Amino acid sequence: MAIDQKLAEDLKSQGIHVTSFESLINWGRSSSLWPMQFGLACCAIEMIAATMAKYDMARFGAEVFRPSPRQADLMLVAGTVTKKMAPLVVRLYNQMAEPKYVIAMGACAISGGPFKQGYNVLKGIDRYIPVDIVIPGCPPRPEALLDGLMALRKKIAGEKLIGKNRVRHADAKGTAEFPVPEYGPHDLQPTANREIWHPKPVVHEEGGDR
């Protein structure tokens, strides 16, 4: 939507702001991200530190940690997701109201981290729910979490609410629910949601770095 930049400036000097509904809605959403209050492992300690006075996540409107998924906009997956915990995380995500966003914080939430080759840890929460921002680190410092939050704010500010490329939560056909894996006799069933998880095939060249 093209607004004459000069006209907008002139109106602004008169105390009139001209903008699109899309920008206004996205501005509101990105400026009051309420995270859900839950932590899974040591990354949660850094998450808590980021909300305290020194790092002060409240500056960005993201300090209201809600104890209920119904009131939360942002799921911070802060820590190791064990296979026993994974269905509960997915269920909590399903219970959040749209629009909802996910930040995978730390190596474990992204890929399983140091526990990747173990039998009991999920190799990344992106197998079951869509992840918007990943923050590497073990654990990431509070600055890194704030950087991730900034990246998410930018992403939300650029969201298309109408048209062909509109985001999931503005699309009537978009789904807010993702299948919750079941506890199987040896592993979770299914082991990943293939509709949202598309790992790139990896082929090692002979003699190449392994």
Next chain:
Amino acid sequence: MNPDIDAILNHLREALPDAAIELRRNPGPAEQHSLLVEAASLPDVCRFLHDELHFDYLSNVTGIDWPDPAKAEAVALADNENETKEETEESPPKPGFLEVVYHLYSHRDRVGPLVLRVRTLDRGENVEIPSVVSIYRSAEFQEREIYDLFGVRFTGHPDLRRILMWDEFVDHPMRKDYVAPDDFEYEPTPHDAVLERAKEHYPS
């Protein structure tokens, strides 16, 4: 401070003449000798240690899996082909077993750990060991953990369920022959066993 294990053994043999207790010496510098107790007499031994010798604190219960020695020897033979086969064929095949280790402390005498070891008959059906929850309440969760990860069944335990893995899980992951789900994923710097799995999954 390590307890005077010989004195304790004498006390135990006096009080419980029927209990089969064996002293296993640890030659290492820590000298943490242990008592190998027959499973059936474990509750009596623990009750005596708790009431009479004031071992009032059970700090740790853990498990060990000893696989069938025949398999272990076969592996050793494959490693070293110069060894003669006769030795393995002479001894009758003994089944492997599961072992549970208890660490007891005495607050009054400030000694510990007193190490108790108990063995099951094998690793299949006869994996029962009497529970000591009625004597040491702190054993409750730890015995559940050993049941979960090793598959030792503690008879008399008030609430023997899995504690770490989910209830529908059927394996015992800390056993040597446990096979993890085949869900290998890309690893940037694989080595050793992980490298072998990487080669299987990503043929060049």
